[in-house]
Amino acid sequence: MTTPRPALGTSLREQLWSPVQNSTLWLGWWLHGLLSADDVIDAFTEVQGPAHTLLVDVASGDPFDGEFAGRPTSLVDMLRAVRAVTADAPVSVSDRPLVGLVLAGPGDVPALPAGSRGAAAVAAAGAGITVADADPEVLHVLVPQLLDRSIVLWTWYRTEGRVPALAVYSPGDADRLLTEATEQAAGLIESDGLLPARHRAPRMAVGALSDYFGLPGLPVGVSPRAAKLMARADVVASIIEVTRTSEAGASLDPRILPLSRAVRTARTTAVDHAMRELLR
Missing domain, CATH: 3.10.450 (Nuclear Transport Factor 2; Chain: A,)
Known part of the structure; x- marks a missing residue:
């Protein structure tokens, strides 16, 4: 076959x-x-x-x-x-x-x-x-x-x-990596002159994309720490998406793409943590 x-x-x-x-x-x-x-x-x-x-x-x-x-x-x-x-x-x-x-x-x-x-x-x-x-x-x-x-x-x-x-990250470590990535990404998207006028309200644009990334839901009983990690990853992913779809997006790839690693780390860590918490 x-x-x-x-x-x-x-x-x-x-x-x-x-x-x-x-x-x-x-x-x-x-x-x-x-x-x-x-x-x-x-x-x-x-x-x-x-x-x-x-x-x-x-x-x-x-x-x-x-x-x-x-x-x-x-x-x-x-x-x-x-x-x-x-x-x-x-x-x-x-x-x-x-x-x-x-x-x-x-x-x-x-x-x-x-x-x-x-x-x-x-x-x-x-x-x-x-x-x-x-x-x-x-x-x-x-x-x-x-x-x-x-x-x-x-x-x-x-x-x-x-x-x-798997890279050994606790939920706290993964959350710290995401926090750092969020600060970097937010700094990029909110920099004066970085984005065209239609993207100068990043909270609105990111909020709309977060709705996309965050749907649909998780099964009942997922560890709150795991759910928080995935929600934070959604926000960072949304910021990256908004930034890359701007006119300046392609030129920002060397600075933006490394942030995606923190998103993937958060998601794999969150799923692993949630599955192990079922056995505690």
Whole structure:
């Protein structure tokens, strides 16, 4: 089976905010028995689109012995597959969470085994959901691709080998990085003469984009510290977006793009923290 290539040229907006962040939490809440299957299916359709299909990348290793080959699949199949591979995975605060968020962007390679097809797919798409396995040397990753305005194709990759450890940030550390990024970004956007007149009211422009980045919501019970981190990341992402869409935007890339790393760090830290808090 030929695996579709992930969409190239992922926009900065998609790198700064991906619905995969929220979908990861909904999936994790379901795996831990806090939601029904209907709840998580409703959340996925609201967050990412009304129709979903699953494709297993057999070139990276098929953990399902061809079960999904050559037939239409759905979110139900994807949930069943996630449940199957995580069934015997260790579950404790010190273990890798059953699901996690993996992001990539300028200067940031995904935290997946180097050279794997899954790592290449996330690098191209910008985001994916990691799924744990009973074998600590195996990690699965689901990478979404929007085929049209209504169909999301999830490609399942199996990776094997040493998984790079996530950068260890506490929510407080990640929040500090975001605070520093916010101060830098706000200074850029509010500098006299930096932006054209239509962008001289950044609070209004940023507020409108924050509404975009912040929708839809999170499952009930997400750690307040994690939710705060994601909300702060939304604001910084919005500031970056407003700045880059101005006439001065392209010339500011060397100063603006490094701020996106703080956004990605905040999001992965928030999801990881939220998943571990479920076990405390």
